[in-house]
Amino acid sequence: MITTLLVANRGEIACRIVRTCREAGIRTVAVHSDADENALHARVADTAVRLPGAAPAETYLRGDLIVKAALATGADAVHPGYGFLSENADFARAVLDAGLTWIGPSPEAIEAMASKTRAKELMGLAPLDAADVTQADLPVLVKAAAGGGGRGMRIVRRLEELSTALEGARAEAASAFGDGEVFVEPYLEHGRHVEVQILADTHGTVWPLGTRDCSLQRRHQKVIEEAPAPGLSEGLAEELRTLAVRAARSVSYVGAGTVEFLVADGRAHFLEMNTRLQVEHPVTEEVFGLDLVAEQLRIAEGRALPKDPPRARGHAIEARLYAEDPARDWTPQTGTLHRLAVPAGVRLDTGYSDGDTIGVHYDPMLAKVVAHAPTRAEALRKLAGALDSAVIHGPATNRDLLVRSLRHEEFTGARMDTGFYARHLAALTSPAPDPYAPLAAALADAHGRSRFGGWRNLPSRPQVKRYEMAGEEHEVHYTHTRDGLTAEGVRIVHAGARVVVLEVDGVQRRFEVSAYGNQVHVNATRLTALPRFADPTAHLAPGSLLAPMPGTVVRIAEGLTEGAPVQAGQPLIWLEAMKMQHQISAPAAGTLTALPVTAGQQVEPGTLLAVVEEPSS
Secondary structure, three states: OOOEEEEOOOHHHHHHHHHHHHHHOOEEEEEEOHHHOOOHHHHHOOEEEEOOOOOHHHHOOOHHHHHHHHHHOOOOEEEOOOOOOOOOHHHHHHHHHOOOEEOOOOHHHHHHHOOHHHHHHHOOOOOEOHHHOOHHHOOEEEEEOOOOOOOOOEEEOOHHHHHHHHHHHHHHHHHHHOOOOEEEEEOOOOOEEEEEEEEEOOOOOEEEEEEEEEEEEEOOEEEEEEEOOOOOOHHHHHHHHHHHHHHHHHOOOOEEEEEEEEEEOOEEEEEEEEOOOOOOHHHHHHHHOOOHHHHHHHHHOOOOOOOOOOOOOOEEEEEEEEOEEHHHOOEEOOEEEOEEEOOOOOEEEEOOOOOEEEOOOOOOEEEEEEEEEOOHHHHHHHHHHHHHHOEEEOOOOOHHHHHHHHOOHHHHOOOOOOOHHHHHHHHHOOOOOOOOHHHHHHHHHHHHHOOOOOOOOOOOOOEEEEEEEOOEEEEEEEEEEOOEEEEOOEEEEEEOOOEEEEEEOOEEEEEEEEEEOOEEEEOOEEEEEOOOOOOOOOOOOOOEEEOOOOEEEEEEOOOOOOOOEEOOOOEEEEEEEOOEEEEEEOOOOEEEEEOOOOOOOEEOOOOEEEEEEOOOO
16 A cells, blocks of 8 residues: 655646545655745645755656655655656656556556657557658658657748757757657648547556547647547547557556547547646546546556446536736746635646746646536536636736637637637737726725825826736826816726726726736736836847747857848747747848847846847838
8 A cells, every 4th residue: 555655746736646645645745846945736745855956947857866755755656747757667667666656557658658659650650750751741740759748849831940840849858858859740730639538457447538629739738628529429439439448458558548639530640648647637537526646546556447437427628727928929927926716616726826936947837727517518608707707916827818718619619629729819819908907006006005195285187107908008097186086987986905996887897906016917907017217128229139038048040140141030049948948030131230148048038139130221
């Protein structure tokens, strides 16, 4: 029997594993990098161990340090979670060699399936040889052989882009998984990403736990997932389940795993088998009434599954809440998460608590919000409503995008595919903020500033405040009178430091206001109070390219020097933040007149990276 389990991971999945272990009476050990010393997963475990001597981005890839921590704390089992070393056969073997229980499949099964190239060969398929790709093969997808989560992937539509895509994918895969192997496969433009959850014991029983649809993706990383996959014929669903069981049996699979497919034109195309728990496993848990982590532990202890799985009930949908700006190329956001709360009735899996810092070293996912209901339409409405009314105070997030996606007619009609955001992102991120939010923010601020003062017995000029909202500047005016605050076009019913009530066209509207320095949240709208003085970056030369986030300059385009001509869209600099590489390109054709950064340099948001001077007209 397992008594103490070390979680070889961080964030949301580590907290989720700890929760199940606590319910089972199993003690837990967390490991953490220096950057994660005060992270939630390190606080909720019974014991926390610092992993010394490694950079934050590499810490959770140090299998030797993790095994050492397990032995030092008396752990008798290791759960890898997802990502990092979860599909690393050498790590699994090291855990077993140390006399510990590995919560997962055998190293041999991982070796057979965790490499996507070997998995395809096992299923009778073969990837393309990059050297043989021709224009007729395009578009193609460059993909990391190890790991997942969208890292190490590039779509290539022009042959001249292939070498750059291969280089970038290799670097990103090596950073994320410690393995830079990549391969090339045909890219199907309008397929659906459908997968089957597998659970297998050591006694020969394999459960195919229904299907999941994960078609809504950004940067090849899933954003919204649901179970069961809607709109599949029973024949196709049965084929997917059969293929998944066959894949599992072909490697004597044990534990939880997922077999992924691309479905197009009514046909299933095998993608890969993930030999670990998936991020989206909660939707399967909700539909089947299971705790998959608890099942993993029971299987690792040698217990047998019943012959048949439980029956599916209803529909579940999960949305991944990210600290990112979808309108600005999904740029990750950092800072303090002041508050995160969702309404009762939905499931919240998170690795953060109020006041925690969202750093630059790891994936920007804040939480997973999951709704379960008897029907898909009810689950969609429930999840969209919960997200819409959630309290999220901190950096910018993808919350509005999620709500609009869940309510989009293509998604509600189950007609989505993996190109959903390529088609609809601009419309889904078009600003539609509340036009009265800046006024509410200004009135709340005015109340806070005037609590110890009063009105003046003289005509008062309007007060002016400026806010940035959805990328645009808004100026609001209000006036102090002997009867209180007034503003043109509305009646101010109440103006407090936290609550403002306005009457607009005869209808009263309530605004809840929270301010954290110059950051203001008005209901679900995020604003930035602008200073009275000029923008300090106003002196920058036209064509200045600034770092959109904190990160590391990992690469500068080969041969790029000051004075060189550049073309519009030409890649200049690659930044790495949160385990993803972000390409900085020339905004227009011109001359590179400044390149003040070097490879390996750490930069903060707003750091000048380069200047591209356009030719004078």
